Amino acid sequence: xxxxxxxxxxxxxxxxxxxxxxxxxxxxxxxxxxxxxxxxxxxxxxxxxxxxxxxxxxxxxxxxxxxxxxxxxxxxxxxxxxxxxxxxxxxxxxxxxxxxxxxxxxxxxxxxxxxxxxxxxxxxxxxxxxxxxxxxxxxxxxxxxxxxxxxxxxxxxxxxxxxxxxxxxxxxxxxxxxxxxxxxxxxxxxxxxxxxxxxxxxxxxxxxxxxxxxxxxxxxxxxxxxxxxxxxxxxxxxxxxxxxxxxxxxxxxxxxxxxxxxxxxxxxxxxxxxxxxxxxxxxxxxxxxxxxxxxxxxxxxxxxxxxxxxxxxxxxxxxxxxxxxxxxxxxxxxxxxxxxxxxxxxxxxxxxxxxxxxxxxxxxxxxxxxxxxxxxxxxxxxxxxxxxxx
Amino acid sequence: xxxxxxxxxxxxxxxxxxxxxxxxxxxxxxxxxxxxxxxxxxxxxxxxxxxxxxxxxxxxxxxxxxxxxxxxxxxxxxxxxxxxxxxxxxxxxxxxxxxxxxxxxxxxxxxxxxxxxxxxxxxxxxxxxxxxxxxxxxxxxxxxxxxxxxxxxxxxxxxxxxxxxxxxxxxxxxxxxxxxxxxxxxxxxxxxxxxxxxxxxxxxxxxxxxxxxxxxxxxxxxxxxxxxxxxxxxxxxxxxxxxxxxxxxxxxxxxxxxxxxxxxxxxxxxxxxxxxxxxxxxxxxxxxxxxxxxxxxxxxxxxxxxxxxxxxxxxxxxxxxxxxxxxxxxxxxxxxxxxxxxxxxxxxxxxxxxxxxxxxxxxxxxxxxxxxxxxxxxxxxxxxxxxxxxxxxxxxxxxxxxxxxxxxxxxxxxxxxxxxxxxxxxxxxxxxxxxxxxxxxxxxxxxxxxxxxxxxxxxx
Numbered sequence: 001x002x003x004x005x006x007x008x009x010x011x012x013x014x015x016x017x018x019x020x021x022x023x024x025x026x027x028x029x030x031x032x033x034x035x036x037x038x039x040x041x042x043x044x045x046x047x048x049x050x051x052x053x054x055x056x057x058x059x060x061x062x063x064x065x066x067x068x069x070x071x072x073x074x075x076x077x078x079x080x081x082x083x084x085x086x087x088x089x090x091x092x093x094x095x096x097x098x099x100x101x102x103x104x105x106x107x108x109x110x111x112x113x114x115x116x117x118x119x120x121x122x123x124x125x126x127x128x129x130x131x132x133x134x135x136x137x138x139x140x141x142x143x144x145x146x147x148x149x150x151x152x153x154x155x156x157x158x159x160x161x162x163x164x165x166x167x168x169x170x171x172x173x174x175x176x177x178x179x180x181x182x183x184x185x186x187x188x189x190x191x192x193x194x195x196x197x198x199x200x201x202x203x204x205x206x207x208x209x210x211x212x213x214x215x216x217x218x219x220x221x222x223x224x225x226x227x228x229x230x231x232x233x234x235x236x237x238x239x240x241x242x243x244x245x246x247x248x249x250x251x252x253x254x255x256x257x258x259x260x261x262x263x264x265x266x267x268x269x270x271x272x273x274x275x276x277x278x279x280x281x282x283x284x285x286x287x288x289x290x291x292x293x294x295x296x297x298x299x300x301x302x303x304x305x306x307x308x309x310x311x312x313x314x315x316x317x318x319x320x321x322x323x324x325x326x327x328x329x330x331x332x333x334x335x336x337x338x339x340x341x342x343x344x345x346x347x348x349x350x351x352x353x354x355x356x357x358x359x360x361x362x363x364x365x366x367x368x369x370x371x372x373x374x375x376x377x378x379x380x381x382x383x384x385x386x387x388x389x390x
Numbered sequence: 391x392x393x394x395x396x397x398x399x400x401x402x403x404x405x406x407x408x409x410x411x412x413x414x415x416x417x418x419x420x421x422x423x424x425x426x427x428x429x430x431x432x433x434x435x436x437x438x439x440x441x442x443x444x445x446x447x448x449x450x451x452x453x454x455x456x457x458x459x460x461x462x463x464x465x466x467x468x469x470x471x472x473x474x475x476x477x478x479x480x481x482x483x484x485x486x487x488x489x490x491x492x493x494x495x496x497x498x499x500x501x502x503x504x505x506x507x508x509x510x511x512x513x514x515x516x517x518x519x520x521x522x523x524x525x526x527x528x529x530x531x532x533x534x535x536x537x538x539x540x541x542x543x544x545x546x547x548x549x550x551x552x553x554x555x556x557x558x559x560x561x562x563x564x565x566x567x568x569x570x571x572x573x574x575x576x577x578x579x580x581x582x583x584x585x586x587x588x589x590x591x592x593x594x595x596x597x598x599x600x601x602x603x604x605x606x607x608x609x610x611x612x613x614x615x616x617x618x619x620x621x622x623x624x625x626x627x628x629x630x631x632x633x634x635x636x637x638x639x640x641x642x643x644x645x646x647x648x649x650x651x652x653x654x655x656x657x658x659x660x661x662x663x664x665x666x667x668x669x670x671x672x673x674x675x676x677x678x679x680x681x682x683x684x685x686x687x688x689x690x691x692x693x694x695x696x697x698x699x700x701x702x703x704x705x706x707x708x709x710x711x712x713x714x715x716x717x718x719x720x721x722x723x724x725x726x727x728x729x730x731x732x733x734x735x736x737x738x739x740x741x742x743x744x745x746x747x748x749x750x751x752x753x754x755x756x757x758x759x760x761x762x763x764x765x766x767x768x769x770x771x772x773x774x775x776x777x778x779x780x781x782x783x784x785x786x787x788x789x790x791x792x793x794x795x796x797x798x799x800x801x802x803x804x805x806x807x808x809x810x811x812x813x814x815x816x817x818x819x820x821x822x823x824x825x826x827x828x829x830x831x832x833x834x835x836x837x838x839x840x841x842x843x844x845x846x847x848x849x850x
Contacts, residue, residue: 048729116572117562117577117580118562118566118572119729119730119731120566120572120731121572121573161721161728161741161743162721162728162734162738162741163737163738163741175741175742176741176742176743177741177742177743178741178743198687198688199649200648200687200688200689200690200737200849201687201845201846201849203690203737203740204690204740204745204845204848204849205845207740207741207742207745208745208845210742211742211743211745211746214742215742215746262728262729265559267547267550267557267558267559268547268550268557316550316555316556316557316558317550317552317555317557318550319547319550319557321556321557321558321559322558322562351577
C-alpha cells in the first residue's frame with residue numbers, strides 16, 4: 001500500500017552546483033502541438049520599492065510638476081513619445097516604440113482606498129488583492145490557480161530567490177527558481193501526499209514534491225523552445241524574462257509567470273538611480289517583446305508592470321518619499337494601446353500624495369475575465385472590471 | 391529526537407551542546423549563556439581598514455581618479471565585507487556561547503543594514519559591536535543606540551533628512567520595523583518622527599545632530615507635543631501598547647515557531663513589559679519555559695543552522711568563506727538582507743530551488759566531487775578562499791549493530807520518524823550489517839545522507 005516511487009531523473013547531479021551552470025542544450029525542435037497552445041499567459045513584473053510614477057509617465061505639460069520637482073523633474077526636452085500631455089521617461093525609449101506599434105496600454109492613477117505607505121504591507125495588499133485593512137493568507141493568483149488549475153500542470157513559475165505571496169495557493173503551488181539555467185536533474189524521493197497534523201512538515205514535503213515534478217516539466221519546455229537569435233540584455237531581469245519567454249515558447253502548461261526588480265525606493269539620488277532601473281526595465285522588456293513578436297506569441301502573452309505605490313509629488317531634495325497611486329503598464333495580449341484614466345491631478349492631493357482614480361483590483365478583474373475567462377468574484381474580487389484594456 | 395539535542399539546536403546552531411545540557415540541566419545552560427561575558431575583538435582586517443566614508447574618499451582621491459586604482463580600492467572593500475561575513479560564521483561555529491551569537495544575529499536581522507549599501511565595513515562592525523554589548527541590556531537603550539548608528543543612518547538615508555527637505559525613510563522604519571509594527575501608528579506619526587530625526591547625520595563614532603539641519607518646530611507624536619529629538623520620540627514609543635508584543639513575536643519566530651499563537655506572544659510580551667524592557671529576564675523566562683515543551687518540528691531551519699549542524703555532525707574542517715558563499719546562495723547573506731525588513735524566515739527559507747540545492751550539497755559531501763571543489767575554488771580564488779574539501783566522518787557512540795546506529799542517528803538528526811522512513815533505513819543499513827567490516831563507515835554515512843535529505847531534517 002505504502003509503496004513509494006523512486007523517481008530517478010537522468011543525468012549526473014552535482015557537476016554544476018553553485019558554479020558554472022550546466023546549460024541545458026537548446027534544441028531547435030518544432031514546438032509540439034497541444035491543446036495548451038492557444039491559451040493565454042500572464043506575465044508580471046513587480047517593481048519593488050515604490051516606483052515613482054510621475055517620473056515614469058510624466059505630466060510634462062503641468063507646470064505644477066516642475067514647481068514641485070525643481071531638482072528631479074524630467075525636462076520637456078528629453079521626454080519620449082508625448083501624448084495628450086503625458087510622456088515617458090527618457091530611459092523608456094523602447095516603451096515609446098511599443099506604444100507606437102499599438103501594443104502598450106497605460107493605466108493612470110492606479111491605487112486603492114486608504115493607501116498604506118509601508119512597502120511590505122502595500123505589496124501584500126497588491127499581492128492578495130485585499131482591502132487596505134484586510135489580511136489574507138493566499139495570493140490573488142494563487143486563489144485563481146487553486147480553482148482553475150487542477151489538471152496536474154505546474155500552475156505557476158516565479159523567477160526569484162524567494163516565493164511571491166501573489167502566487168501563494170492552498171493547493172496549486174507553483175515553483176520558484178532563481179535561475180532556470182541552473183535547474184538540476186537531481187534524484188529525490190517522492191513522498192506520497194499525506195496530510196500530517198504538522199503544517200510545517202506538510203509544507204516541506206510539498207516543496208520536495210514540487211522540486212521534482214516542476215523541474216521535469218521545466219526541463220522539457222526548455223528543450224522544446226524555439227531559439228531567439230537576438231541577445232537579451234545582461235541584467236537579472238532580462239535573464240528572467242528570457243527564461244520566461246523560453247518556457248512559454250516551449251509550451252510549459254503554466255498560465256502565470258512572475259518576476260520582480262528592486263531598486264525603486266528612491267529617497268535620495270533619484271535622478272541617477274531611477275534612470276538606471278528604468279533602463280534595465282526598458283531593455284529587458286523590449287527584448288522580451290521582440291522575442292514574442294518574432295515567434296508570433298505576443299497576442300497570447302500579456303505582460304503587466306506594477307509597483308506597490310507611487311511616490312510623493314513634492315520632492316525631498318534629491319529624491320522622493322513614499323506615496324500612493326501610480327501608473328500600470330500592459331504590453332501584448334491584444335491590448336488596445338490606449339492611455340486610460342485621467343492625467344494625474346497635482347493640485348488636489350491627500351497628505352501630499354496623488355488621489356487614486358482606478359482601483360488595481362478592477363485591472364485584475366479585467367485580466368481574469370478577458371484573458372482567462374474567469375469570474376473574479378469567485379476569488380472575492382468584487383470590483384467592476386476596467387473597460388478598454390483589451 | 392532526544393530532548394537535549396532539540397534544545398541544543400534551538401538555542402544554538404548544532405547538537406554540540408546536548409552533552410552539557412544533559413549533564414548540568416537546561417536552566418544552568420541558559421543562565422550561563424546569558425551571563426557570559428561574550429566578547430567581540432575587532433578582527434585585523436577590520437582594524438586596519440578605513441573607518442569612515444571620508445577616509446574611503448580620501449583613499450580614492452589619493453589615486454587621482456585612475457580607474458584601475460579605484461577599482462582596486464572597491465574590490466578591497468568588497469573583500470573586507472566578505473571576510474566579515476565569514477568571521478561572523480566563525481564566531482557562531484567556534485563560540486562557547488552559541489545562544490548569545492544567535493541572539494546577536496536575531497538583532498542584526500531586526501535592525502537591518504546592508505554592506506552593499508553602507509559600503510563602510512567598519513560602520514557595519516560598529517553596528518554589530520553595539521548589538522553584542524547591549525543585547526543583554528534594555529531594549530529601549532538598544533533602540534536608541536541603534537538609531538544613532540552611522541550604518542543605520544546612512545542605510546536609511548537619514549543623512550539626507552534635513553529641515554525643509556524631510557526624508558521619511560528612517561522615521562518610518564523605526565516605527566514599522568524596529569518597534570511598533572505596521573498598523574500601530576499613523577501617517578502623521580511617521581511624519582513627526584521624521585521631523586524629529588531631521589539633521590541627525592553621520593558622526594565620528596556615532597550619529598549626531600547638525601544644528602543647522604535640525605528642525606526645531608513643535609512636533610506632535612502619538613498625542614504628545616514638544617520640540618522633540620528622536621530620543622523623546624523613542625521614549626513615547628516605549629509607552630505604546632504594542633511595542634513589547636512586536637518584539638516577542640519576532641523572537642518566537644527566530645527561535646521556535648514559524649507561526650506563533652497570539653496567547654504565546656501575549657505571554658512573553660507581558661514579561662518584557664513587566665521587566666521594563668530588560669532583555670535578559672525576558673530571554674531567560676522565554677527560553678526556560680519553551681525548553682520544557684516537547685513539541686518539535688515547528689520551525690524551518692535557516693541556512694546557517696542547517697550548514698553548521700552538518701559541518702559539526704560530520705566533523706568537517708570548516709571553510710568559513712565557503713560557508714558564507716553557500717548560505718548566500720540559500721538566500722541568507724549575512725549583513726546583506728534583500729531589503730530593510732530582513733529575512734522573513736519560516737516558509738520563506740525553503741523554495742524548490744533551495745531544497746534541491748541543499749540535497750545536492752549533501753550529495754557532494756557524501757559522494758565527493760573533485761571537479762566541483764576545483765571549480766568552486768577557482769571561482770572564489772580572488773577572495774583567498776583556500777581549499778575546499780569535505781571528508782565527512784561520523785562519530786557513532788554505540789556501534790553494536792544496525793539497530794543501535796539507526797537509533798542514534800535518528801535521535802540526533804530528526805524530530806520524528808515515520809514507517810516509510812524506517813522501512814527505507816532498514817534497507818540502507820540491513821539488520822545483518824557488520825559494523826567492523828572495511829566499508830562500514832561508508833555505509834553509515836549513507837544513513838546520514840538519507841536522513842539529511844528528508845523533510846524532517848529541514849525542521850527543528
